Amino acid sequence: MNGSESNGLxxxxxxxxxxxxxxxxxxxxxxxxxxxxxPLSFGFPYPESFPNEELVSAAESLFEYExxxxxxxxxxxxxxxxxxxxVERARDRGMDCTTSQIHLTNGATNAIDTACQTFLDPGDxxxxxxxxxxxxLRLFRNYGVDIEGCEMDAHGLDVEALADELEARExxxxxxxxxxxxxxxxxxxxxxxxxxxxxERLLELAETYDFLxxxxxxxGQLRYDGAEPPPIRALDxxxxxxxxxxxxxxxxxxxxxxxIVAEESFVEQFDRINAGGEPSYTRGLIARYAEDGRLDRAxxxxxxxxxxxxxxxxxxxxxxxxxGTTWSEPDGGFFVWLEFPEGIDAxxxxxxxxxxxxxxxxxxxxxxxxxxTRNARLSFSHVxxxxxxxxxxxxxxxxRAEASAVEADD
Amino acid sequence: MNGSESNGLxxxxxxxxxxxxxxxxxxxxxxxxxxxxxPLSFGFPYPESFPNEELVSAAESLFEYExxxxxxxxxxxxxxxxxxxxVERARDRGMDCTTSQIHLTNGATNAIDTACQTFLDPGDxxxxxxxxxxxxLRLFRNYGVDIEGCEMDAHGLDVEALADELEARExxxxxxxxxxxxxxxxxxxxxxxxxxxxxERLLELAETYDFLxxxxxxxGQLRYDGAEPPPIRALDxxxxxxxxxxxxxxxxxxxxxxxIVAEESFVEQFDRINAGGEPSYTRGLIARYAEDGRLDRAxxxxxxxxxxxxxxxxxxxxxxxxxGTTWSEPDGGFFVWLEFPEGIDAxxxxxxxxxxxxxxxxxxxxxxxxxxTRNARLSFSHVxxxxxxxxxxxxxxxxRAEASAVEADD
Numbered sequence: 001m002n003g004s005e006s007n008g009l010x011x012x013x014x015x016x017x018x019x020x021x022x023x024x025x026x027x028x029x030x031x032x033x034x035x036x037x038x039p040l041s042f043g044f045p046y047p048e049s050f051p052n053e054e055l056v057s058a059a060e061s062l063f064e065y066e067x068x069x070x071x072x073x074x075x076x077x078x079x080x081x082x083x084x085x086x087v088e089r090a091r092d093r094g095m096d097c098t099t100s101q102i103h104l105t106n107g108a109t110n111a112i113d114t115a116c117q118t119f120l121d122p123g124d125x126x127x128x129x130x131x132x133x134x135x136x137l138r139l140f141r142n143y144g145v146d147i148e149g150c151e152m153d154a155h156g157l158d159v160e161a162l163a164d165e166l167e168a169r170e171x172x173x174x175x176x177x178x179x180x181x182x183x184x185x186x187x188x189x190x191x192x193x194x195x196x197x198x199x200e201r202l203l204e205l206a207e208t209y210d211f212l213x214x215x216x217x218x219x220g221q222l223r224y225d226g227a228e229p230p231p232i233r234a235l236d237x238x239x240x241x242x243x244x245x246x247x248x249x250x251x252x253x254x255x256x257x258x259x260i261v262a263e264e265s266f267v268e269q270f271d272r273i274n275a276g277g278e279p280s281y282t283r284g285l286i287a288r289y290a291e292d293g294r295l296d297r298a299x300x301x302x303x304x305x306x307x308x309x310x311x312x313x314x315x316x317x318x319x320x321x322x323x324g325t326t327w328s329e330p331d332g333g334f335f336v337w338l339e340f341p342e343g344i345d346a347x348x349x350x351x352x353x354x355x356x357x358x359x360x361x362x363x364x365x366x367x368x369x370x371x372x373t374r375n376a377r378l379s380f381s382h383v384x385x386x387x388x389x390x391x392x393x394x395x396x397x398x399x400r401a402e403a404s405a406v407e408a409d410d
Numbered sequence: 411m412n413g414s415e416s417n418g419l420x421x422x423x424x425x426x427x428x429x430x431x432x433x434x435x436x437x438x439x440x441x442x443x444x445x446x447x448x449p450l451s452f453g454f455p456y457p458e459s460f461p462n463e464e465l466v467s468a469a470e471s472l473f474e475y476e477x478x479x480x481x482x483x484x485x486x487x488x489x490x491x492x493x494x495x496x497v498e499r500a501r502d503r504g505m506d507c508t509t510s511q512i513h514l515t516n517g518a519t520n521a522i523d524t525a526c527q528t529f530l531d532p533g534d535x536x537x538x539x540x541x542x543x544x545x546x547l548r549l550f551r552n553y554g555v556d557i558e559g560c561e562m563d564a565h566g567l568d569v570e571a572l573a574d575e576l577e578a579r580e581x582x583x584x585x586x587x588x589x590x591x592x593x594x595x596x597x598x599x600x601x602x603x604x605x606x607x608x609x610e611r612l613l614e615l616a617e618t619y620d621f622l623x624x625x626x627x628x629x630g631q632l633r634y635d636g637a638e639p640p641p642i643r644a645l646d647x648x649x650x651x652x653x654x655x656x657x658x659x660x661x662x663x664x665x666x667x668x669x670i671v672a673e674e675s676f677v678e679q680f681d682r683i684n685a686g687g688e689p690s691y692t693r694g695l696i697a698r699y700a701e702d703g704r705l706d707r708a709x710x711x712x713x714x715x716x717x718x719x720x721x722x723x724x725x726x727x728x729x730x731x732x733x734g735t736t737w738s739e740p741d742g743g744f745f746v747w748l749e750f751p752e753g754i755d756a757x758x759x760x761x762x763x764x765x766x767x768x769x770x771x772x773x774x775x776x777x778x779x780x781x782x783t784r785n786a787r788l789s790f791s792h793v794x795x796x797x798x799x800x801x802x803x804x805x806x807x808x809x810r811a812e813a814s815a816v817e818a819d820d
């Protein structure tokens with residue numbers, strides 16, 4: 001990653017870049033990405049899920065309808081209408097909002113970054129779930145903030161532990177958070193969902209201790225069981241919640257179009273500092289594609305495909321994994337979070353797993369500091385049900401061998 | 411713009427946002443955008459220039475060739491190949507570079523912002539041409555830097571005036587620039603091109619005073635007369651030049667895909683902090699579209715269309731404008747820069763011009779501080795040659811009436 005010769009100009013980097021420039025975030029990814037093994041590592045949608053033909057026909061009809069507006073600055077009627085499409089869909093999920101509360105972004109990553117740029121100063125404190133989405137950790141690090149992990153349990157963020165931590169910090173005169181980042185639905189990497197009463201309690205704490213809640217919900221519509229709790233943004237009467245979302249998981253990653261729902265006064269600043277460019281053609285394409293219920297039908301089909309994969313992964317884990325390994329049972333999303341038997345280090349075991357024919361992401365990747373050494377994130381989104389079974393079989397073999405080696409050492 | 415009620419949470423914005431949040435940058439744009447008049451204001455490509463059908467067929471063949479890779483994270487072979495397409499085209503323009511010196515962005519705005527985020531700390535000083543692209547001014551303001559305008563003449567940045575300014579600052583212990591932003595080809599808004607000897611001198615100064623050069627070149631390939639001077643980046647042996655570019659003017663604004671050419675050690679940091687998301691589908695589409703010389707043919711056709719428009723604007727100005735008005739004669743790009751007779755304020759005259767049937771952008775929009783009150787930017791890129799003539803006729807009528815009123819006041 002940092003292989004180039006320095007050109008003697010490093011002193012010109014900004015302070016934050018100089019402090020963080022040697023952080024090699026993606027080094028280990030390459031070996032995982034390039035492995036010849038069943039990929040249970042990355043949260044990629046399964047190949048058959050992509051609307052190739054639909055996007056070609058959306059392009060045709062977009063050009064037919066809009067002519068030379070579709071590719072112009074600002075785009076045509078469909079690009080203009082995308083915030084309305086988003087507002088209607090948000091209303092269906094219990095959020096009463098208007099287009100002046102919507103800021104379009106280039107995907108969820110860009111949405112998180114926009115919130116960072118708007119609210120964070122170097123030295124601020126950001127609370128995240130421990131573990132959390134590593135891409136968000138990477139972005140927060142770019143802003144020179146202190147990142148603190150919050151305890152989680154089987155129902156997500158442990159809000160009472162959070163309350164204790166906040167109280168202790170206040171009593172000690174320690175830094176309170178400016179912002180808390182949470183993935184409330186089908187959490188990445190653990191798969192768990194935060195119940196409504198915890199969402200309410202989190203908002204109480206946000207008001208008491210005056211911090212913002214950044215609610216990241218890329219997976220919320222991919223639910224295979226149970227009823228959806230209200231979005232945190234929908235429960236928030238104080239306007240502190242910034243909700244980030246994306247079409248990457250419901251249309252396709254390649255279109256990289258997302259949005260934020262937030263207070264109008266926040267959205268004005270997001271718009272003002274916006275520097276992502278406006279890919280108006282893609283926005284028009286998505287709005288055209290979403291018309292006539294096509295996106296809703298696609299989401300229904302995706303849920304069928306992902307449910308089958310999740311079921312197969314859980315069945316296969318139950319059938320094949322040696323005793324001592326436990327895992328989460330998500331109601332939706334892409335991920336299952338494993339805990340291996342004591343003595344196993346998931347990062348150290350990875351090369352063996354790859355040799356055996358499967359990849360995963362070690363749990364330590366998802367922690368700001370230490371943690372997750374016994375954990376792994378498995379993604380059931382990418383491969384076929386048969387492939388999932390094959391991958392879990394390889395993982396079970398690896399864990400069994402590793403556990404024997406650990407026992408032999410004792 | 412800032413019409414919403416405050417929600418009592420403004421204290422949570424970052425310091426820079428709090429300092430700049432009331433800057434209403436785009437207020438005046440609305441009246442210009444929505445005017446029923448010949449639009450000589452914005453640098454939009456002319457409607458017939460867009461490759462609608464070619465993009466549909468590029469989408470079809472992309473999906474045919476790549477199948478389910480085209481919409482996946484990272485994209486397929488064509489998205490992967492876009493940096494190679496850029497490298498080959500850069501070599502044709504005299505820049506010897508490799509793909510490790512290319513960072514892809516979501517358009518030129520995102521490229522400038524990436525450079526800002528990587529190099530600028532609050533309180534740094536940034537030099538810009540006076541006048542300069544207002545979108546860049548907007549971005550620099552987001553980073554809490556001091557923006558200083560540098561003198562220009564008929565050949566662009568006045569490098570000897572710059573040398574004097576730098577010397578004076580050094581002698582006085584005043585702040586030296588961290589970065590100088592320049593648009594060397596067919597400058598926005600003046601249309602002028604910086605000669606090779608000035609490019610060399612600028613680089614000398616950059617080395618002596620240890621600053622970076624941000625070379626923004628969205629229009630360089632749209633040349634209608636004369637030979638192209640080498641890119642600043644190509645002349646730079648010290649690695650201080652960060653070159654930003656975009657397909658917005660050669661493919662279409664709606665695709666919003668751009669890139670940076672810079673030292674590998676810089677590109678590593680751009681990649682590391684990158685938060686724009688990767689619109690891999692659009693990238694694949696452009697690489698597919700650019701294949702087989704199609705992009706080069708499109709640029710040739712664009713040059714024919716724009717040359718005709720530029721010629722018509724210059725002819726029409728010569729024929730119709732009252733004495734006392736002068737203008738630049740660009741060899742390429744989109745813009746002509748006017749200076750009106752003494753006593754005319756271009757911003758004040760704008761409503762009359764709109765009533766008469768034409769829009770322009772007042773020169774003051776392009777200055778960090780004061781300046782440009784007698785100037786206007788006209789864009790010949792957007793309307794037909796006949797429309798241009800109509801617009802210039804309306805402008806001439808407006809100026810004539812305004813000049814008479816000024817005289818009557820004297």
